[in-house]
Amino acid sequence: MEHEGVTKVKDLLKSTDYGSEVKVKGWVRTKRGNKNIAFIALNDGSIIHNIQIVVDVPNFNEDTLALITTGASLSVSGTLVESMGKGQTVEIHAKDIEVYGTADSETYPLQKKGHSLEFLREIAHLRPRTNTFGAVLRVRHAMSFAIHKYFNDNGYYYMHTPIITASDAEGAGEMFRVTTLDDKNPPLDENGNVDYTKDFFGKETNMTVSGQLEAELGATALSQVYTFGPTFRAENSNTPRHLAEFWMVEPEMAFYDIEDDMNTAEDFIKYLVQYALDNCSDDLEFLNKMYDTKLLNRLKSIIDTDFKRLTYTEAIEILEKSTKKFEFPVKWGIDLQSEHERFLVENHFKRPVILIDYPKDIKAFYMKQNDDGKTVRAMDVLFPQIGEIIGGSQREENYEKLISRIRELNIPEKDVWWYLETRKFGTVPHSGFGLGFERLILFVTGMSNIRDVIPFPRSPKNAEF
Protein backbone atom coordinates (compact mmCIF):
# COMPACT_ATOMS: atom_id res chain seq x y z
CA MET A 1 0.00 0.00 0.00
CA GLU A 2 1.33 3.36 -0.99
CA HIS A 3 1.42 6.07 1.65
CA GLU A 4 0.73 9.65 0.46
CA GLY A 5 2.21 9.00 -2.95
CA VAL A 6 5.57 8.16 -1.44
CA THR A 7 7.74 5.55 -3.13
CA LYS A 8 10.31 3.62 -1.15
CA VAL A 9 13.94 3.97 -2.12
CA LYS A 10 14.02 0.23 -2.63
CA ASP A 11 11.39 0.50 -5.37
CA LEU A 12 12.82 3.67 -6.90
CA LEU A 13 16.18 2.03 -7.43
CA LYS A 14 14.53 -0.81 -9.34
CA SER A 15 12.38 1.48 -11.44
CA THR A 16 13.00 2.29 -15.10
CA ASP A 17 9.99 4.56 -15.31
CA TYR A 18 12.11 7.53 -16.32
CA GLY A 19 10.34 10.84 -16.52
CA SER A 20 7.73 9.94 -13.92
CA GLU A 21 7.00 12.25 -11.02
CA VAL A 22 7.88 10.68 -7.68
CA LYS A 23 8.01 11.55 -4.01
CA VAL A 24 10.46 10.06 -1.51
CA LYS A 25 10.96 10.63 2.19
CA GLY A 26 14.00 9.78 4.25
CA TRP A 27 17.15 10.89 6.02
CA VAL A 28 20.17 12.56 4.48
CA ARG A 29 23.35 10.51 4.48
CA THR A 30 25.57 13.03 2.68
CA LYS A 31 25.28 16.20 0.69
CA ARG A 32 27.98 17.49 -1.63
CA GLY A 33 28.23 19.87 -4.53
CA ASN A 34 28.80 23.53 -5.37
CA LYS A 35 26.78 26.67 -5.91
CA ASN A 36 25.22 25.31 -9.07
CA ILE A 37 24.49 21.69 -8.33
CA ALA A 38 24.18 19.59 -5.21
CA PHE A 39 23.84 15.87 -4.64
CA ILE A 40 21.98 14.43 -1.68
CA ALA A 41 22.20 10.77 -0.76
CA LEU A 42 18.85 9.93 0.83
CA ASN A 43 18.05 6.74 2.71
CA ASP A 44 14.70 5.56 4.07
CA GLY A 45 15.76 2.23 5.53
CA SER A 46 13.93 0.18 2.92
CA ILE A 47 17.25 -0.92 1.46
CA ILE A 48 20.89 -0.39 2.24
CA HIS A 49 21.42 1.76 -0.84
CA ASN A 50 20.63 5.47 -1.07
CA ILE A 51 18.76 7.32 -3.79
CA GLN A 52 20.65 10.27 -5.20
CA ILE A 53 18.77 13.55 -5.25
CA VAL A 54 20.08 16.05 -7.77
CA VAL A 55 19.45 19.70 -6.88
CA ASP A 56 19.84 22.62 -9.26
CA VAL A 57 20.93 25.03 -6.58
CA PRO A 58 19.76 28.29 -8.21
CA ASN A 59 16.18 26.96 -8.27
CA PHE A 60 16.02 26.58 -4.52
CA ASN A 61 16.00 28.80 -1.50
CA GLU A 62 19.52 29.08 -0.14
CA ASP A 63 18.38 28.95 3.47
CA THR A 64 16.43 25.76 2.88
CA LEU A 65 19.40 24.04 1.26
CA ALA A 66 21.58 25.06 4.18
CA LEU A 67 19.35 23.00 6.46
CA ILE A 68 20.04 19.87 4.47
CA THR A 69 22.93 18.29 6.30
CA THR A 70 23.81 14.74 7.26
CA GLY A 71 21.00 13.37 9.41
CA ALA A 72 18.27 15.81 8.33
CA SER A 73 14.88 14.36 7.34
CA LEU A 74 13.34 15.33 4.02
CA SER A 75 10.45 14.93 1.69
CA VAL A 76 11.57 15.26 -1.92
CA SER A 77 9.37 15.52 -4.98
CA GLY A 78 10.85 15.38 -8.42
CA THR A 79 11.41 13.51 -11.62
CA LEU A 80 12.90 10.07 -11.75
CA VAL A 81 15.69 10.20 -14.30
CA GLU A 82 18.42 8.01 -15.65
CA SER A 83 21.59 9.05 -13.88
CA MET A 84 24.18 10.98 -15.81
CA GLY A 85 26.84 10.09 -13.30
CA LYS A 86 28.50 6.85 -12.45
CA GLY A 87 27.63 4.85 -9.37
CA GLN A 88 23.88 4.67 -9.78
CA THR A 89 21.46 4.04 -12.59
CA VAL A 90 18.58 6.22 -11.41
CA GLU A 91 18.31 9.44 -9.48
CA ILE A 92 15.72 12.07 -8.70
CA HIS A 93 15.87 15.51 -10.22
CA ALA A 94 14.39 17.53 -7.35
CA LYS A 95 11.54 19.97 -7.87
CA ASP A 96 10.45 20.49 -4.31
CA ILE A 97 12.17 19.72 -1.03
CA GLU A 98 10.56 19.92 2.38
CA VAL A 99 12.79 19.68 5.43
CA TYR A 100 11.01 17.89 8.25
CA GLY A 101 13.76 18.06 10.81
CA THR A 102 17.26 19.42 10.81
CA ALA A 103 20.29 17.72 12.34
CA ASP A 104 22.81 20.23 13.63
CA SER A 105 26.05 19.22 11.98
CA GLU A 106 28.08 20.43 14.95
CA THR A 107 26.38 18.02 17.31
CA TYR A 108 24.92 15.19 15.23
CA PRO A 109 27.15 12.27 16.18
CA LEU A 110 26.94 10.26 12.97
CA GLN A 111 29.46 11.35 10.38
CA LYS A 112 29.88 10.42 6.79
CA LYS A 113 32.83 8.41 7.93
CA GLY A 114 32.65 5.00 9.49
CA HIS A 115 32.36 4.63 13.24
CA SER A 116 33.53 1.93 15.58
CA LEU A 117 30.91 -0.53 16.78
CA GLU A 118 31.87 0.34 20.36
CA PHE A 119 31.04 3.99 19.76
CA LEU A 120 27.77 3.13 18.04
CA ARG A 121 26.72 1.06 21.06
CA GLU A 122 26.84 4.27 23.09
CA ILE A 123 24.42 5.91 20.65
CA ALA A 124 22.08 2.97 20.15
CA HIS A 125 19.21 5.43 19.63
CA LEU A 126 20.87 6.64 16.41
CA ARG A 127 22.76 3.63 15.18
CA PRO A 128 19.81 2.19 13.21
CA ARG A 129 20.55 5.03 10.78
CA THR A 130 23.90 3.53 9.85
CA ASN A 131 24.42 1.11 6.99
CA THR A 132 25.58 -1.62 9.33
CA PHE A 133 22.65 -1.49 11.70
CA GLY A 134 20.17 -0.97 8.93
CA ALA A 135 21.48 -4.18 7.41
CA VAL A 136 21.46 -6.06 10.71
CA LEU A 137 17.94 -4.92 11.56
CA ARG A 138 16.59 -5.91 8.16
CA VAL A 139 18.24 -9.32 8.42
CA ARG A 140 16.89 -9.68 11.94
CA HIS A 141 13.41 -8.93 10.68
CA ALA A 142 13.76 -11.36 7.78
CA MET A 143 14.87 -14.11 10.15
CA SER A 144 11.94 -13.44 12.49
CA PHE A 145 9.56 -13.64 9.60
CA ALA A 146 11.21 -16.78 8.21
CA ILE A 147 10.91 -18.50 11.58
CA HIS A 148 7.18 -17.91 11.66
CA LYS A 149 6.88 -18.93 8.03
CA TYR A 150 8.82 -22.14 8.49
CA PHE A 151 6.74 -23.27 11.41
CA ASN A 152 3.46 -22.12 9.97
CA ASP A 153 4.16 -23.93 6.71
CA ASN A 154 5.06 -27.08 8.61
CA GLY A 155 1.97 -27.31 10.78
CA TYR A 156 3.22 -25.72 13.98
CA TYR A 157 1.20 -23.32 16.11
CA TYR A 158 2.75 -20.20 17.61
CA MET A 159 2.17 -20.36 21.33
CA HIS A 160 2.66 -17.47 23.75
CA THR A 161 4.20 -18.71 26.94
CA PRO A 162 4.33 -16.54 30.06
CA ILE A 163 7.02 -13.97 30.67
CA ILE A 164 6.42 -14.00 34.41
CA THR A 165 6.84 -17.37 36.03
CA ALA A 166 6.69 -18.80 39.52
CA SER A 167 8.57 -21.93 38.55
CA ASP A 168 12.27 -22.18 39.19
CA ALA A 169 12.42 -25.72 37.91
CA GLU A 170 14.07 -25.11 34.57
CA GLY A 171 17.40 -24.48 36.26
CA ALA A 172 18.62 -22.60 33.23
CA GLY A 173 20.31 -19.87 35.23
CA GLU A 174 19.88 -16.95 37.59
CA MET A 175 16.54 -15.19 37.33
CA PHE A 176 15.33 -11.62 37.62
CA ARG A 177 12.81 -11.26 40.41
CA VAL A 178 9.44 -9.70 39.72
CA THR A 179 7.83 -7.98 42.68
CA THR A 180 5.69 -5.07 43.71
CA LEU A 181 6.76 -5.18 47.34
CA ASP A 182 8.27 -2.09 48.93
CA ASP A 183 12.00 -2.65 48.49
CA LYS A 184 12.87 -0.52 51.51
CA ASN A 185 10.33 -2.00 53.87
CA PRO A 186 9.04 -5.37 52.66
CA PRO A 187 6.53 -7.34 54.74
CA LEU A 188 8.23 -9.99 56.84
CA ASP A 189 7.00 -13.33 58.16
CA GLU A 190 7.51 -14.55 61.72
CA ASN A 191 11.03 -15.74 60.86
CA GLY A 192 12.05 -12.34 59.55
CA ASN A 193 12.09 -13.43 55.91
CA VAL A 194 10.34 -11.50 53.17
CA ASP A 195 6.72 -12.59 53.10
CA TYR A 196 5.95 -13.23 49.47
CA THR A 197 2.39 -14.24 50.22
CA LYS A 198 1.86 -10.47 50.45
CA ASP A 199 3.42 -9.93 47.02
CA PHE A 200 1.38 -9.26 43.88
CA PHE A 201 1.07 -12.91 42.87
CA GLY A 202 1.10 -14.25 46.41
CA LYS A 203 4.36 -16.03 45.77
CA GLU A 204 7.86 -15.39 44.55
CA THR A 205 7.92 -14.71 40.81
CA ASN A 206 10.62 -14.22 38.22
CA MET A 207 11.16 -13.38 34.59
CA THR A 208 11.16 -16.49 32.47
CA VAL A 209 14.38 -18.24 31.49
CA SER A 210 12.62 -20.52 29.02
CA GLY A 211 9.17 -21.18 27.62
CA GLN A 212 9.90 -24.85 27.11
CA LEU A 213 7.95 -26.40 29.95
CA GLU A 214 4.82 -24.53 28.93
CA ALA A 215 5.48 -25.29 25.26
CA GLU A 216 5.43 -28.98 26.16
CA LEU A 217 1.95 -28.48 27.54
CA GLY A 218 0.89 -27.08 24.18
CA ALA A 219 2.57 -29.86 22.24
CA THR A 220 0.57 -32.46 24.15
CA ALA A 221 -2.57 -30.92 22.64
CA LEU A 222 -1.67 -29.25 19.34
CA SER A 223 1.07 -31.75 18.45
CA GLN A 224 3.51 -29.17 17.15
CA VAL A 225 3.97 -25.76 18.70
CA TYR A 226 6.70 -23.18 18.99
CA THR A 227 7.44 -20.20 21.14
CA PHE A 228 9.33 -17.13 20.04
CA GLY A 229 9.73 -14.53 22.71
CA PRO A 230 12.00 -12.70 25.09
CA THR A 231 13.96 -14.60 27.70
CA PHE A 232 15.85 -13.30 30.70
CA ARG A 233 18.98 -14.43 32.47
CA ALA A 234 20.44 -12.61 35.45
CA GLU A 235 23.84 -14.25 34.97
CA ASN A 236 26.81 -11.95 35.30
CA SER A 237 27.99 -12.93 31.86
CA ASN A 238 30.28 -10.45 30.18
CA THR A 239 30.93 -11.94 26.79
CA PRO A 240 30.20 -11.14 23.15
CA ARG A 241 27.77 -14.09 23.11
CA HIS A 242 25.50 -13.36 26.10
CA LEU A 243 22.69 -10.97 26.87
CA ALA A 244 20.55 -10.52 29.96
CA GLU A 245 17.52 -10.18 27.69
CA PHE A 246 17.43 -12.16 24.49
CA TRP A 247 14.97 -13.85 22.19
CA MET A 248 14.57 -17.57 21.98
CA VAL A 249 12.77 -19.89 19.59
CA GLU A 250 11.53 -23.13 21.12
CA PRO A 251 9.66 -25.66 19.01
CA GLU A 252 8.15 -28.64 20.77
CA MET A 253 6.87 -31.66 18.86
CA ALA A 254 4.71 -34.51 20.07
CA PHE A 255 5.51 -37.95 18.64
CA TYR A 256 9.05 -36.83 17.66
CA ASP A 257 12.06 -38.78 18.91
CA ILE A 258 15.63 -37.51 19.07
CA GLU A 259 16.26 -38.40 15.42
CA ASP A 260 13.24 -36.39 14.33
CA ASP A 261 14.44 -33.60 16.59
CA MET A 262 17.86 -33.51 14.94
CA ASN A 263 16.35 -33.66 11.47
CA THR A 264 14.06 -30.78 12.31
CA ALA A 265 16.82 -28.65 13.79
CA GLU A 266 19.06 -29.16 10.78
CA ASP A 267 16.30 -28.55 8.27
CA PHE A 268 15.12 -25.48 10.19
CA ILE A 269 18.48 -23.79 10.36
CA LYS A 270 19.27 -24.51 6.72
CA TYR A 271 15.90 -23.06 5.76
CA LEU A 272 16.66 -19.88 7.67
CA VAL A 273 20.09 -19.46 6.11
CA GLN A 274 18.66 -20.07 2.65
CA TYR A 275 15.93 -17.53 3.35
CA ALA A 276 18.55 -14.95 4.29
CA LEU A 277 20.54 -15.63 1.12
CA ASP A 278 17.40 -15.36 -0.98
CA ASN A 279 15.94 -12.26 0.65
CA CYS A 280 18.77 -10.24 2.19
CA SER A 281 21.42 -10.35 -0.52
CA ASP A 282 22.16 -6.60 -0.55
CA ASP A 283 22.60 -6.49 3.20
CA LEU A 284 24.63 -9.69 3.34
CA GLU A 285 26.90 -8.46 0.55
CA PHE A 286 27.50 -5.27 2.50
CA LEU A 287 28.31 -7.21 5.67
CA ASN A 288 30.49 -9.59 3.69
CA LYS A 289 32.44 -6.67 2.29
CA MET A 290 32.74 -4.63 5.48
CA TYR A 291 33.04 -7.15 8.29
CA ASP A 292 33.62 -10.73 7.24
CA THR A 293 34.68 -11.57 3.71
CA LYS A 294 34.02 -15.27 4.30
CA LEU A 295 30.42 -14.71 5.37
CA LEU A 296 28.62 -15.51 2.13
CA ASN A 297 30.77 -18.56 1.46
CA ARG A 298 30.16 -19.81 4.96
CA LEU A 299 26.40 -19.37 4.66
CA LYS A 300 26.28 -21.12 1.32
CA SER A 301 28.43 -24.00 2.52
CA ILE A 302 26.18 -24.60 5.52
CA ILE A 303 23.26 -25.32 3.26
CA ASP A 304 25.08 -27.96 1.27
CA THR A 305 26.71 -29.68 4.20
CA ASP A 306 25.28 -32.54 6.22
CA PHE A 307 25.81 -31.79 9.88
CA LYS A 308 28.10 -34.37 11.49
CA ARG A 309 26.20 -36.38 14.08
CA LEU A 310 27.91 -38.28 16.85
CA THR A 311 27.51 -39.16 20.47
CA TYR A 312 29.09 -37.35 23.35
CA THR A 313 31.08 -40.50 24.10
CA GLU A 314 32.47 -40.62 20.56
CA ALA A 315 33.35 -36.94 20.80
CA ILE A 316 35.24 -37.53 24.05
CA GLU A 317 37.22 -40.30 22.36
CA ILE A 318 38.18 -37.99 19.50
CA LEU A 319 39.24 -35.28 21.92
CA GLU A 320 41.26 -37.73 24.00
CA LYS A 321 43.07 -39.03 20.93
CA SER A 322 43.86 -35.60 19.56
CA THR A 323 47.35 -34.26 20.02
CA LYS A 324 46.03 -30.81 20.84
CA LYS A 325 46.64 -29.71 24.40
CA PHE A 326 43.48 -28.45 26.05
CA GLU A 327 43.39 -26.07 28.97
CA PHE A 328 40.61 -28.18 30.49
CA PRO A 329 41.48 -31.90 30.50
CA VAL A 330 39.09 -34.19 28.66
CA LYS A 331 37.37 -36.98 30.56
CA TRP A 332 34.04 -38.75 30.12
CA GLY A 333 31.50 -36.94 32.26
CA ILE A 334 32.80 -33.41 31.91
CA ASP A 335 30.79 -30.69 30.28
CA LEU A 336 32.48 -29.80 27.02
CA GLN A 337 34.28 -26.47 27.13
CA SER A 338 34.32 -23.96 24.27
CA GLU A 339 37.81 -25.08 23.31
CA HIS A 340 36.56 -28.67 22.94
CA GLU A 341 33.53 -27.68 20.90
CA ARG A 342 35.60 -25.42 18.70
CA PHE A 343 38.11 -28.18 18.10
CA LEU A 344 35.42 -30.57 16.96
CA VAL A 345 33.67 -28.10 14.68
CA GLU A 346 36.51 -25.98 13.35
CA ASN A 347 39.47 -28.38 13.34
CA HIS A 348 38.30 -31.97 13.32
CA PHE A 349 35.08 -32.12 11.30
CA LYS A 350 35.20 -28.63 9.75
CA ARG A 351 31.42 -28.45 9.62
CA PRO A 352 28.46 -28.12 11.99
CA VAL A 353 28.26 -30.91 14.54
CA ILE A 354 25.32 -32.37 16.43
CA LEU A 355 26.26 -34.11 19.64
CA ILE A 356 23.81 -36.47 21.34
CA ASP A 357 23.59 -38.77 24.35
CA TYR A 358 25.22 -36.58 26.97
CA PRO A 359 25.87 -37.73 30.54
CA LYS A 360 22.66 -37.19 32.45
CA ASP A 361 24.43 -35.40 35.29
CA ILE A 362 25.32 -32.41 33.13
CA LYS A 363 21.90 -32.06 31.56
CA ALA A 364 18.43 -30.99 32.65
CA PHE A 365 15.97 -33.17 34.55
CA TYR A 366 13.41 -33.42 31.78
CA MET A 367 15.62 -35.12 29.21
CA LYS A 368 14.79 -38.68 28.23
CA GLN A 369 16.96 -41.21 29.98
CA ASN A 370 18.73 -43.78 27.87
CA ASP A 371 18.71 -47.47 28.77
CA ASP A 372 22.40 -47.35 29.75
CA GLY A 373 21.38 -45.45 32.88
CA LYS A 374 24.17 -42.94 32.30
CA THR A 375 23.15 -40.78 29.38
CA VAL A 376 20.17 -38.78 28.17
CA ARG A 377 18.83 -38.02 24.73
CA ALA A 378 20.15 -34.50 24.58
CA MET A 379 21.21 -32.84 21.38
CA ASP A 380 23.45 -29.81 20.92
CA VAL A 381 24.04 -28.25 17.52
CA LEU A 382 27.49 -26.70 17.43
CA PHE A 383 28.37 -24.09 14.84
CA PRO A 384 31.66 -22.57 13.76
CA GLN A 385 32.52 -19.24 15.44
CA ILE A 386 29.56 -19.10 17.76
CA GLY A 387 29.47 -22.52 19.42
CA GLU A 388 26.19 -23.93 20.64
CA ILE A 389 23.41 -22.45 18.53
CA ILE A 390 20.75 -25.01 19.39
CA GLY A 391 20.21 -27.15 22.46
CA GLY A 392 17.45 -29.70 22.64
CA SER A 393 16.40 -33.16 23.63
CA GLN A 394 13.81 -35.84 23.55
CA ARG A 395 11.80 -35.34 26.73
CA GLU A 396 11.24 -37.94 29.37
CA GLU A 397 7.61 -39.00 28.88
CA ASN A 398 7.63 -41.79 31.44
CA TYR A 399 6.05 -40.55 34.67
CA GLU A 400 8.02 -42.84 36.99
CA LYS A 401 11.37 -42.07 35.45
CA LEU A 402 10.67 -38.36 35.38
CA ILE A 403 9.57 -38.09 38.97
CA SER A 404 12.46 -40.14 40.24
CA ARG A 405 14.84 -37.76 38.46
CA ILE A 406 12.98 -34.78 39.92
CA ARG A 407 13.39 -36.24 43.38
CA GLU A 408 17.07 -37.00 42.82
CA LEU A 409 17.64 -33.38 41.99
CA ASN A 410 15.47 -32.08 44.85
CA ILE A 411 13.18 -30.13 42.56
CA PRO A 412 10.05 -29.18 44.53
CA GLU A 413 7.20 -31.31 43.18
CA LYS A 414 4.68 -28.65 44.10
CA ASP A 415 6.28 -26.37 41.49
CA VAL A 416 5.97 -28.85 38.64
CA TRP A 417 2.80 -30.79 39.41
CA TRP A 418 1.20 -29.50 36.22
CA TYR A 419 4.19 -30.57 34.15
CA LEU A 420 4.06 -34.03 35.67
CA GLU A 421 0.38 -34.40 34.85
CA THR A 422 1.15 -34.38 31.12
CA ARG A 423 2.98 -37.67 31.79
CA LYS A 424 0.06 -38.95 33.79
CA PHE A 425 -2.64 -38.23 31.23
CA GLY A 426 -2.10 -39.27 27.64
CA THR A 427 1.66 -39.00 27.70
CA VAL A 428 3.50 -39.23 24.39
CA PRO A 429 7.09 -39.32 23.27
CA HIS A 430 8.05 -35.81 22.32
CA SER A 431 11.04 -33.64 21.60
CA GLY A 432 12.04 -30.05 21.16
CA PHE A 433 14.89 -27.62 21.08
CA GLY A 434 15.81 -24.02 21.77
CA LEU A 435 17.49 -21.66 19.35
CA GLY A 436 19.14 -18.51 20.65
CA PHE A 437 17.80 -16.00 18.17
CA GLU A 438 20.64 -13.49 18.52
CA ARG A 439 23.19 -16.25 18.04
CA LEU A 440 21.48 -17.11 14.80
CA ILE A 441 21.71 -13.46 13.79
CA LEU A 442 25.39 -13.44 14.71
CA PHE A 443 25.95 -16.36 12.40
CA VAL A 444 23.88 -14.99 9.55
CA THR A 445 25.26 -11.45 9.66
CA GLY A 446 28.85 -12.30 10.49
CA MET A 447 28.82 -9.76 13.30
CA SER A 448 31.02 -10.75 16.20
CA ASN A 449 29.38 -9.14 19.23
CA ILE A 450 25.84 -10.12 20.25
CA ARG A 451 25.24 -6.54 21.44
CA ASP A 452 25.35 -5.49 17.80
CA VAL A 453 22.57 -7.77 16.57
CA ILE A 454 19.80 -6.60 18.93
CA PRO A 455 18.56 -3.01 18.78
CA PHE A 456 18.91 -2.20 22.47
CA PRO A 457 21.08 -4.73 24.28
CA ARG A 458 20.64 -5.49 27.96
CA SER A 459 23.74 -6.77 29.70
CA PRO A 460 25.32 -6.41 33.14
CA LYS A 461 25.55 -2.70 33.98
CA ASN A 462 23.78 -1.69 30.79
CA ALA A 463 20.05 -0.99 30.45
CA GLU A 464 20.33 2.35 28.62
CA PHE A 465 17.72 3.29 26.03
Add this chain to the structure above:
RNA sequence: UCCUCCAUAGCUCAGUUGGUUAGAGCAUCUGACUGUUAAUCAGAGGGUCCUAGGUUCAAGUCCUAGUGGGGGAGCCA
Protein backbone atom coordinates in the same frame (compact mmCIF):
# COMPACT_ATOMS: atom_id res chain seq x y z
C1' U B 1 32.94 -13.42 38.46
C1' C B 2 38.32 -14.40 36.85
C1' C B 3 42.56 -13.17 33.42
C1' U B 4 44.29 -9.50 30.10
C1' C B 5 44.51 -5.01 27.24
C1' C B 6 42.64 -0.11 26.75
C1' A B 7 40.58 5.18 28.10
C1' U B 8 44.18 11.90 24.76
C1' A B 9 39.73 16.97 19.94
C1' G B 10 32.95 15.23 17.62
C1' C B 11 35.22 10.21 15.55
C1' U B 12 39.79 7.05 14.79
C1' C B 13 44.43 7.43 16.77
C1' A B 14 49.95 9.25 17.62
C1' G B 15 52.42 11.42 21.75
C1' U B 16 60.01 8.83 22.62
C1' U B 17 64.13 7.72 28.88
C1' G B 18 58.59 12.01 33.01
C1' G B 19 60.72 18.14 30.81
C1' U B 20 58.52 24.70 26.91
C1' U B 21 52.55 26.34 24.00
C1' A B 22 49.60 18.17 23.57
C1' G B 23 49.63 16.56 17.43
C1' A B 24 47.59 13.96 12.74
C1' G B 25 43.64 12.10 9.59
C1' C B 26 38.55 12.42 9.16
C1' A B 27 34.31 15.36 10.79
C1' U B 28 32.70 20.69 11.60
C1' C B 29 32.94 26.01 9.94
C1' U B 30 34.60 29.63 5.90
C1' G B 31 36.08 30.02 0.82
C1' A B 32 36.91 27.81 -4.38
C1' C B 33 34.90 24.43 -8.10
C1' U B 34 28.65 23.18 -13.36
C1' G B 35 27.85 15.85 -12.39
C1' U B 36 29.66 14.61 -7.27
C1' U B 37 30.18 9.18 -5.30
C1' A B 38 33.13 8.47 2.37
C1' A B 39 33.95 14.44 -3.86
C1' U B 40 38.41 17.42 -4.26
C1' C B 41 41.48 21.88 -3.04
C1' A B 42 42.77 26.15 0.47
C1' G B 43 42.17 28.18 5.32
C1' A B 44 40.07 28.35 10.41
C1' G B 45 38.06 26.88 15.02
C1' G B 46 38.06 22.81 18.33
C1' G B 47 41.33 19.58 24.56
C1' U B 48 39.13 19.41 32.56
C1' C B 49 44.57 13.98 28.37
C1' C B 50 38.08 9.01 32.16
C1' U B 51 37.56 10.05 37.85
C1' A B 52 39.90 10.42 42.77
C1' G B 53 44.24 10.09 45.35
C1' G B 54 49.71 9.54 45.35
C1' U B 55 55.25 9.91 43.79
C1' U B 56 58.17 14.10 41.75
C1' C B 57 61.25 20.45 41.10
C1' A B 58 57.99 18.75 37.02
C1' A B 59 52.80 13.76 35.22
C1' G B 60 49.03 12.80 29.08
C1' U B 61 53.40 9.71 30.47
C1' C B 62 55.01 6.52 36.82
C1' C B 63 52.01 4.17 41.27
C1' U B 64 47.10 2.88 43.84
C1' A B 65 41.86 2.63 43.74
C1' G B 66 37.42 3.37 41.11
C1' U B 67 34.37 3.80 36.63
C1' G B 68 33.64 2.52 31.57
C1' G B 69 35.04 -0.35 27.20
C1' G B 70 37.58 -4.45 24.09
C1' G B 71 39.42 -9.57 23.92
C1' G B 72 39.71 -14.44 26.39
C1' A B 73 37.49 -17.83 30.21
C1' G B 74 33.42 -19.47 33.29
C1' C B 75 27.92 -19.67 33.45
C1' C B 76 24.78 -20.48 29.19
C1' A B 77 21.32 -19.75 24.39
